[in-house]
Amino acid sequence: MRGENHRTPLEKIQLGASEELVLHQQGYTFDSVPDQGETVYLRDNSNVSTGGDSFDMTDEFSEDYKQLAVQVAQTLGATICGVDIIIPDIAAPASAVDAYGIIEANFNPMMHMHCYPYRGKGRRLTMDILRLLYPDFVK
Template sequence: MFQKKDRQSYLRNNSNVSTGGDAVDVTDDISPELKTTIRKAMLAIPGLRVCGVDVLIQGDEYHILEINAHAMLTMHHFPWEGEKREVVAKVIDGMFPGTVE
């Protein structure tokens, strides 16, 4: 009935933010080369203007899991860990460059 001490138990088999996972911002921790690779992956999809990219990073290895055309941008405003980012404002600035001060 009870778990042993120091044993990890998983309650779900996924960890999406929408199902209770935690948003962790690692933007400042990843290499410029990885950021370039992610950007190239995004740009490889014709007509895609705004998206989110889910990346699994373990040490020097990484895997792009998915590119989301309907990304949950607000999670970056209130991450569980890491720096909050004004992502929505940057998206609007990118879509309407004449409005940037």
């Protein structure tokens, strides 16, 4: 399921200059073998586009966070929009002070990452989008 240049559902882990630098900062090279149980990072961030895995957490969040994402999209005037939100404690309600931070809104969201999550339920969002755009043709 992993390939390159977004031609497969998941990307291969990148091994370029950025990853080499992060390894070097931890005292490792691409040829290093870490001790059993040791965690070694390849990047300072984790993106699906660079080989990271997605975790579907939809069913674990309360409706107030889902409504927050909808409100963000509506405020931006977007019919289709991905909203990236950092939520340190999913038990805290969205109304709590500092409960979340909105990172960005994607007007061209990468929907295929939701089909094959590493953990959680796969969701075919594309069918929902097609139904929204073409209600008379897609059932």
